[in-house]
Amino acid sequence: KISDLGVAKVIKADSKKTKTRAPGTVDFMPPEALQLIPDYGLTFDMFSYGGVILHTVNQEWPTPLHYVVTDPKTGKLSALSEVERRQEHIKMMRGVPADLRSLVTQCLDNQSDKRPLIPDASARVMKMKE
Numbered sequence: 001k002i003s004d005l006g007v008a009k010v011i012k013a014d015s016k017k018t019k020t021r022a023p024g025t026v027d028f029m030p031p032e033a034l035q036l037i038p039d040y041g042l043t044f045d046m047f048s049y050g051g052v053i054l055h056t057v058n059q060e061w062p063t064p065l066h067y068v069v070t071d072p073k074t075g076k077l078s079a080l081s082e083v084e085r086r087q088e089h090i091k092m093m094r095g096v097p098a099d100l101r102s103l104v105t106q107c108l109d110n111q112s113d114k115r116p117l118i119p120d121a122s123a124r125v126m127k128m129k130e
Helices: 042-058 087-091 098-107 118-129
Strands: 068-070 077-079
Touching (some): 042 098, 042 118, 098 118
16 A cells, blocks of 8 residues: 555546545544645644554554544533544554554644654654664
8 A cells, every 4th residue: 555644545447536625534634634724734644644553553444433522411512632532443552562552642632733743753663663
């Protein structure tokens, strides 16, 4: 497989359609991608990288939960963070270094400025290979 961190799409050989209306694969897109005028940048890719790691390790599409949950006692709605939305997939990451799980959690942070930089993430992954 070739990955471009969320912008790729499988197209049937006999399809006349070659482009999507908007870039990205929703399950791999950060929350800021849903803004009216998204500011595309490296933090988008780091969020998507977290999703790609989940998909690669678990061999399962990392479909997130809904954005909100209802408290059964109060009936109030509360928003879930991106990490909470993918918690089941993060828990499935068995037999991997703890730092890989930590890296995924940091990549999926709602706040783009809290996500690791590409050189830092790369260095962490290389260290895990040692």
